[in-house]
Amino acid sequence: MAAENVVATYYYPTAAPGAMEVCGAEFGRGAGDKCFDDDGRPKRSGTVWTASAHIITAVIGSGVLSLGWATAQLGWVAGPAVMLLFSLVTYYTSALLADCYRSGDPTTGKRNYTYMDAVNANLSGVKVQICGFLQYANIVGVAIGYTIAASISMLAIRRANCFHQKGHGNPCAISSTPYMIIFGVAEIFFSQIPDFDQISWLSILAAVMSFTYSTIGLGLGIVQVIANKGVQGSLTGISIGAVTPMDKVWRSLQAFGDIAFAYSYSLILIEIQDTIRAPPPSESTVMKRATVVSVAVTTLFYMLCGCMGYAAFGDGAPGNLLTGFGFYEPFWLLDVANAAIVVHLVGAYQVYCQPLFAFVEKWAARRWPGSAFVAGEVEVPLLPRYKVNPFRATWRTAFVAATTAVSMLLPFFNDVVGFLGALGFWPLTVYFPVEMYVVQKKVPRWSTRWVCLQMLNLGCLVISVAAAAGSIAGIASDLKVYRPFKS
16 A cells, blocks of 8 residues: 555554554545445444434433423323324424435435535525524524523522422522532533544433433322322413413413423434444434434323423423422432433533534634644543643533533523524524425426425414523523522
């Protein structure tokens, strides 16, 4: 092999201890190389199960804990129906989006590595710029929302112990600010993991944690229903009188936003699909299977947790089932559940932010290709075998610090969750996947399929606008009584 023909050399551990296999990426080599995929990148190893773990980590997040409150606003009829509706829309549009990973042939066509790449390959002009802005703005928003949720869960551990020691009548007033800082420091450390391929273990751990706290919340709800000797709630949700007619409207709209946020993961679907091993079967086939598994599992959990939270507390269901202190005992079980939430959100934060991290770092590499700060690596003094890219360390640390600071200014869990759901649901989960599918499959204008897709588009737009309005009204109400850094 001529040295000048070698692009890069990668070392992979083999089954024999200490043995190393050397793979050379040469010009002209691709599909047949056992160490590289058809695009010259190292072999992807993702499966339907790792993709499902990534999705579940992203989806079963803090949103699940607000579903009891959301169901209380909508009632026994509309609450479960809206959850089922959003699950079906999410599955359908995710299947459309999965077909956009490759342009042309589903097994040999050009790969689109990111959501924006897929939009750029199928659409053009200002739509690409709008998509990029919405995707990355939504990621920033999710990072803020997860920081708020994690701090609330850490605070809940402290308060649960306080209530146990001092009684349920004690206010146990504690600021959430120190806990946001703790979470931010942890995220600075984990954000140095370079890319999706290297956080599979974190996603699997986070998915296990999500099942842990969801199961605890479900179990506590069942116990509460038994203690109440019956199911709470009504067919139409919280009644006029308990709240004003206008508050009923705003709360119902905000509930739509909360449920939309609970299903939001389309903005990272392409990036997850890019971790799946090469065909056969095609990446889109595997991704559709993973979507079926993950959406079915999450919908089951959402139905159980949302309905059981409402059944346990009725119109008084807390905004966050495990931190709103509908439950006080057993305090140690609440501690376990909230600790699981924090661990899960550490992983979910990374899964969501990887596309934004990669986008900025690729842009910097193109902008300053010869810069040692951008492209080089330095050894960590205390860890001689571990190298860090200076730009990655600086940029990701600054990002985490900024989102943590904003979180300290806006710690309104339910309203922020509802607004994020409304902001990202229609454009990223519905509009762009539908538009790309129409272009890629050459769906004739005014055909039955085209009309149905546009009706889906319009319906989801109306829901998103209404949900955003409800959440903004809630945030405005919160701001009237909020003091920065003291709540």
